[in-house]
Amino acid sequence: MSFGFAIGDEQRGFLDTVDRFMDRHLPPEEIRRRDRDHVPPYDILPAMGEAGLLALPVPVDHGGMGRDWRDVALVQLRLGERGYMAASIFNRVVGFGAMSLLTYGSAAQKAALLPRLAAGRLLVALALTEPEAGSDAAALRTRAVRVPGGWRISGRKTWISDAGGADYLLVAARSDPDSTGAEGISMFLVPPRAPGIAMTPLPKIGNNAMPSWDIGFDEVTVADDALVGTQGRGFRHLMSTLHYSRAAMAATVTGCAEAAFGLALAHAKARRQFGRPIGAFQAIRHRLADMRMRVDQSRLTVLHLAWAIATGADCRREAAQAKIIATECLQYVTDHGMQILASAGYSAESDMQRYWRDARLYSFGEGSNEIQRDIVARELGL
Numbered sequence: 001m002s003f004g005f006a007i008g009d010e011q012r013g014f015l016d017t018v019d020r021f022m023d024r025h026l027p028p029e030e031i032r033r034r035d036r037d038h039v040p041p042y043d044i045l046p047a048m049g050e051a052g053l054l055a056l057p058v059p060v061d062h063g064g065m066g067r068d069w070r071d072v073a074l075v076q077l078r079l080g081e082r083g084y085m086a087a088s089i090f091n092r093v094v095g096f097g098a099m100s101l102l103t104y105g106s107a108a109q110k111a112a113l114l115p116r117l118a119a120g121r122l123l124v125a126l127a128l129t130e131p132e133a134g135s136d137a138a139a140l141r142t143r144a145v146r147v148p149g150g151w152r153i154s155g156r157k158t159w160i161s162d163a164g165g166a167d168y169l170l171v172a173a174r175s176d177p178d179s180t181g182a183e184g185i186s187m188f189l190v191p192p193r194a195p196g197i198a199m200t201p202l203p204k205i206g207n208n209a210m211p212s213w214d215i216g217f218d219e220v221t222v223a224d225d226a227l228v229g230t231q232g233r234g235f236r237h238l239m240s241t242l243h244y245s246r247a248a249m250a251a252t253v254t255g256c257a258e259a260a261f262g263l264a265l266a267h268a269k270a271r272r273q274f275g276r277p278i279g280a281f282q283a284i285r286h287r288l289a290d291m292r293m294r295v296d297q298s299r300l301t302v303l304h305l306a307w308a309i310a311t312g313a314d315c316r317r318e319a320a321q322a323k324i325i326a327t328e329c330l331q332y333v334t335d336h337g338m339q340i341l342a343s344a345g346y347s348a349e350s351d352m353q354r355y356w357r358d359a360r361l362y363s364f365g366e367g368s369n370e371i372q373r374d375i376v377a378r379e380l381g382l
Helices: 009-025 028-037 042-050 069-082 084-104 107-118 234-270 282-310 316-341 351-362 369-379
Strands: 124-127 143-147 150-161 168-174 185-190 197-202 212-223
Touching: 009 042, 009 069, 009 084, 028 084, 028 351, 042 084, 069 084, 069 234, 069 282, 084 107, 084 124, 084 168, 084 234, 124 150, 143 168, 150 168, 150 185, 168 234, 185 212, 185 234, 234 282, 234 316, 234 351, 282 316, 316 351, 316 369
Parallel strands: 124 168
Antiparallel strands: 143 150, 150 212, 168 185, 197 212
16 A cells, blocks of 8 residues: 655646635635525536636546546645535536546436536536435435336435536436335436426525525426436445545545634634733643644545545545544534634634534535444444
8 A cells, every 4th residue: 555645736736726716716705705695606617617627537538637536635625625615516516427427327428418517517416315215315215217218207305405506416216116225226317497396495504505405306207318327226326426425525524624723723823811822721722732633634534535536446434434534523623613713703704603504514414424434334344
């Protein structure tokens, strides 16, 4: 096993591109405005494509750059640090869109959709979760019935992020009426504005620029070419790409934790009480030391997972671990950051309160941390 942590000139160029992009399109005041007004960043996707960021993992012959996951992870870390809403939409395009198509899409689907994804002209939202199928995703009830020339889909999905701004919903539906559990599930690309679809926004306490939706499918008809991958093997297809979404989550929330730590450290150096900076007091300095160690641990875990993905190593356990470590790191850092900033952090104008609100989602989003611990235990033979 060998891997390095040095960042080369080309990778440094990618990070410089992220910084220029964020300075231009999502500076801090614009991030605060979008969070306050619940404005998602769909409009910046073409600019993100023009900057070449979305093309990173897409093969050259499909309009991309053909870079491996180590480069993708570095960009995700920086996007998370500069503004999670940009990282979130990046992950939607790269993880649920590009990597799903690359892993189990047809040649025709790749040719038609990957160049548009790389250019920032296409957004795919994963429609998996249902009212009775969350952690137990294989219990889904949405049905796909074979009809002449295609399929008819009926059912309900809920908490589907960015569905309202998506060009396609990647819908998991049971295509074999006699199947149970993970068998007999297929994946379909469904336009969210197709006849028979009803969408209702779901209010949340955080991640205001990433709207979530409840979606009803009432005999929604799609053509044969909407099927993605092999009929009846959709759940297996999903399992084959989950390490990408978990790696994306781990990297971007680690970037958020880095930003939150920076706010707390700066405040501890500037805020004075009893004649000296509050960072001089052991209670505060030890909090900050623990926060720094958590962020560094999370970053190392993310980089190790990126290496494993890039080299084709089996990384089911590592992906689950990274997701746990990173999301719980962010919750730890933001909780202690709020305590260090005190009233300054509790203010609605504070960036810390946004990190704190948003952080609560990630330990159960993208697969709850309880389920991730079960995966780790199973991989250990328990």
